[in-house]
Amino acid sequence: MRRVNRLLMFLGVLLCLVWSMAAEAAPKQELDKENINAIILGDRLATVAYHLGVVPEALVARCVWPAVTKGELSHIKRLGCPKRATVKDKKLVAEFAEKKGIKRILIENTGDFCRYMPDANPMNIIPLLQGKNVVLDVVDFNQGLEPAVRATGKLLNREVEAEALLGKYASDLARAKKKLPSAKLGKKVLILNGIMVGKTGKSFIQVEADGGYSDHFFLEPMGCESVGNLLMTKEKEASKGYFTLNNIADIAKADPDIIIVTGESFPVEKALAGAARKNPALNQVTALKNHEIYSLPAYMDGSVLDYPYLLMLWTGALYR
Structure with a gap:
C-alpha cells in the first residue's frame, strides 16, 4: 500500500511539474513578439512586421503565410481579407478600431496585391478611414522588398532588426539562386x-x-x-x-x-x-x-x- 501511495505521490509531483513547465512556456510564445495597438492591412507588411518581432491587435490579410496558417497568431483578431474590409464590409475596420481604441493603421501598398483578386487592395481602405481620428502609415512595396523592410523597421522602431533581416534575406536568396539550373529544363x-x-x-x-x-x-x-x-x-x-x-x-x-x-x-x-x-x-x-x-x-x-x-x-x- 505504501508503494502505491509513493507512486501516486511521485506521479502527482511529476504532473505538477509538467503543468508548471507548460504554464511557463505558453506566455513566452506571445512575449516573443511585441503586441502593438494597431491594425495591419496586407500579407507582405504583416509578414515583415512579424519577422521584425511585432504583431498587431488585428489583421486584414489573405492569411496565406505560415505564421497564420500554423496558428501562431491565433490570439490576433482577423478581420478577413482586404476585399471584405474594403468592398463587402466597408465599416469593419473603422468600427473595430473605435471599439478597441486603436489609433494607428498600417497599410501595405502593392500594385499587384493579389493576381487572383484584382479588387482586393489594402490601399482602398484609405478613403474609408478619412475623418475617423486614426493615423495611417503606408508602406510602399512597389519599389522592392529592401526599401519596404527599411520603411517598416523605421515605423516600428526596429531599424537595427530590419538591417539584420535584410542581410539574412540577401544571403538566403543568393544561396537559393546558386542552385537554379543554368539552362531551361523544359519539363x-x-x-x-x-x-x-x-x-x-x-x-x-x-x-x-x-x-x-x-x-x-x-x-x-x-x-x-x-x-x-x-x-x-x-x-x-x-x-x-x-x-x-x-x-x-x-x-x-x-x-x-x-x-x-x-x-x-x-x-x-x-x-x-x-x-x-x-x-x-x-x-x-x-x-x-x-x-x-x-x-x-x-x-x-x-x-x-x-x-x-x-x-x-x-x-x-x-x-x-
Whole structure:
C-alpha cells in the first residue's frame, strides 16, 4: 500500500511539474513578439512586421503565410481579407478600431496585391478611414522588398532588426539562386492542391491553372511549363487560380514529367493509388513511372521573406 501511495505521490509531483513547465512556456510564445495597438492591412507588411518581432491587435490579410496558417497568431483578431474590409464590409475596420481604441493603421501598398483578386487592395481602405481620428502609415512595396523592410523597421522602431533581416534575406536568396539550373529544363509540371473538408473525412483535389503564382515564382525561372490547363474544360473553369479535378485519371491527358502536390497530400495520394489500381495504364504517365511526385509548400507571394527557402525546395524537386 505504501508503494502505491509513493507512486501516486511521485506521479502527482511529476504532473505538477509538467503543468508548471507548460504554464511557463505558453506566455513566452506571445512575449516573443511585441503586441502593438494597431491594425495591419496586407500579407507582405504583416509578414515583415512579424519577422521584425511585432504583431498587431488585428489583421486584414489573405492569411496565406505560415505564421497564420500554423496558428501562431491565433490570439490576433482577423478581420478577413482586404476585399471584405474594403468592398463587402466597408465599416469593419473603422468600427473595430473605435471599439478597441486603436489609433494607428498600417497599410501595405502593392500594385499587384493579389493576381487572383484584382479588387482586393489594402490601399482602398484609405478613403474609408478619412475623418475617423486614426493615423495611417503606408508602406510602399512597389519599389522592392529592401526599401519596404527599411520603411517598416523605421515605423516600428526596429531599424537595427530590419538591417539584420535584410542581410539574412540577401544571403538566403543568393544561396537559393546558386542552385537554379543554368539552362531551361523544359519539363512539364502539373500542380495539384489537396484539400480536406474540415474533420469530415471528405476531400477533393484542385488543379493550379497556368499563369499562377507557382508559374511566376518557380516554373518560369527554371524554364518549366505548367500543364494544368490541359485538364481544364468548360465545366472546370478556374476560380482564383484553381479548378476542381473530378477524375484523377485525367492527368494522363497532360502526361506531366513532374507532379507537385501542395496543400494536403493525402487526398492526392489516395486518389492516385485508387486510380492506378483500376487503370494500371495510368502508371505509364511519366511522373508516375519515374516516381517524380513531390509534396511542397504553396507560395502566393504573401510570406515574402520565406521565398528563398521555398525556392530551394522547388528547385530541388524540379532540378536534380
